[in-house]
Amino acid sequence: MRVLLVEDHRELAETVAAGLRREGLAVDVAGDGAAALERASVNRYDVVVLDRDLPVVHGDEVCRSLASDGGTARVLMLTAAGTIEDRVDGLLGCGADDYLPKPFAFAELVARVRALGRRAGPAVPAVLVSGDLRLDPGRRTASRAGRRLDLSPKEFAVLELLMGAGGHVVSAEELLERAWDEAADPFTGTVKVTVSRLRRKLGDPPVVETVPQAGYRI
Template identity: 50%
Template sequence: MGQVRVLVCEDDLPLGDEVAAGLRAAGFAVDLARDYAEADLKIAVNRYDCLVVDRGLPDGDGLDLVRAQRESGRRTPVLMLTARDALADRLDGFANGADDYVVKPFAMDELTARVRALCRRQELPASTRTEIGDLVVDRPRRRVHRDGVLLTLTPKEFGVLEMLAARAGSVVTRTDLIECCWDEMAEPASNVVDVVMTQLRRKLGDPPIIETVRGVGFTIAPPP
């Protein structure tokens, strides 16, 4: 994957410049739009890995821009950046296609980390069905079968398994799992990954299919 390209749509000039500068300092390529119309035009002619969109734009609600992207079939991750902090506003954002929500004022480090996490999800291959031995991971239906038996997984367990399956044969680090599968800013040193991994291994049953690579992370491969 080349340099990650992000579109920031923010009508507050100083804030937009600050966000763009912060993301560029973190290694992202950043385009800046000041209103709905400019953002819509740039999205039409460029490919972005993530959109950072303010809701209160001078020519419309940023959420309408997100809704229009989803209705057109675009799945680019979207982070809503807004002063609207009510629960109803956040739920409305998620219901209409937003992937994450950051309320102003915010820490630039947190915004950068959340954008990076959304972009990492885009690195997963487009294949909709992955088979590893007798394990079948059906991404669109969010179903998992092992030896023909349908397994009941939590959303977090499915997310972890989906990422491991997408990179089958390669080692996935704990940090990668946290950034891809946890929307909250979970600490890499915490045991959240171990807890989910224990539950997931129990549900997958024998023979074991997930291997721990000590000091690095995890890998998944068909049992010998």
């Protein structure tokens, strides 16, 4: 899952981004509303975590712009305003999909981001199952034939995308776009290396198929 975090408080942004990355999410960071709109115009995000009180372009305007563009990204609005009227205005007036007042518990932020991420594309089960493979994104666990798999965050993210595709091919470009952030070099063999490591950990018989000139599928 790829997330855009928009927060002008640099220390808070770095802390939250680091925590989300530890949860296996690909995270880009923008420090103001204009930078957020620029990133959203060139990258595909599953969820945008959007602080409401932003410089340059206010969070409300960013949210309205994202909603009017017809994209699939879900918006989680963060704000220090805590009244019911403020929440209703943020959800209904700006087009936000969810609302979280500051200060917030990080565990709740992660839960809400994951819930919104499941709504960003075609509906998928909360727990993914393919043959003897089982993956639970919420609990961050994966197993094969009852054996727990020790996966890195990127290996887990790639497996989640492949299993969520329901047998359809997922291109290397899409894997790179959705499992890595903007710092990833598109001209490296990052995806190929990660898939190779994932295959070894999944064991035999092989379940990840390479489709020439197309990508990968389970």
